């Protein structure tokens with residue numbers, strides 16, 4: 632390694648403007664906010680409005696740069712330690728943050744976005760387009776199980792929305808089914824967990840997005856379309872779980888009904 636590597640100088644190209652002041656207050660699912668690009672970089676925004684999503688590379692200036700291992704304690708204090716290069720921890724030797732945001736509008740040098748997880752005044756290092764080929768539909772990831780049920784629900788809801796792209800009744804149903812399945816069956820993205828959905832196409836699509844169950848290699852996903860029933864069957868080698876909806880859901884009842892009010896829950900140990 633030469634000394635050249637030791638003196639990388641980065642000039643921020645803009646700054647985040649958000650209602651969030653304290654890093655601990657930033658919700659996992661992010662919030663709406665603005666990215667203000669400095670005038671000397673305006674040319675670099677030409678045609679940026681052709682994107683629905685952007686990667687932001689930010690500099691988390693309040694981070695601890697001496698941290699090499701960490702427990703994602705905000706998500707779950709009972710998790711084991713991980714090296715920070717296998718996590719999204721804000722604390723790391725170079726606190727470069729990678730954030731995927733939805734681009735809502737462009738007005739001169741100002742990008743209005745949502746899904747932003749940075750505090751007001753965060754320096755912006757770079758912006759890149761999000762491409763279709765960026766998607767890995769079913770990656771292998773550590774099971775960072777959120778301890779707090781509301782946080783868990785919000786994480787699932789965000790994932791469901793980025794997959795299904797509309798807040799329909801059966802998206803809410805799918806999120807509630809996935810939350811129960813996560814509790815009884817563990818990590819939903821595991822190669823030996825089979826999912827059979829009987830119900831609407833919206834239910835099936837959202838559950839596929841949440842479980843990352845593919846039709847093949849390995850075959851994990853089955854779907855029978857019907858409008859008369861909403862049911863999901865989750866199978867792994869030692870247990871099966873069937874969730875049958877007792878009623879419809881909407882944005883209001885999504886957070887109100889208990890699992891038992893919402894589903895007939897049948898668990899079988901094999």
Ligand SMILES: [Zn+2]
Pocket residue numbers: 795797798799800801802833
């Ligand atoms: Zn839908």
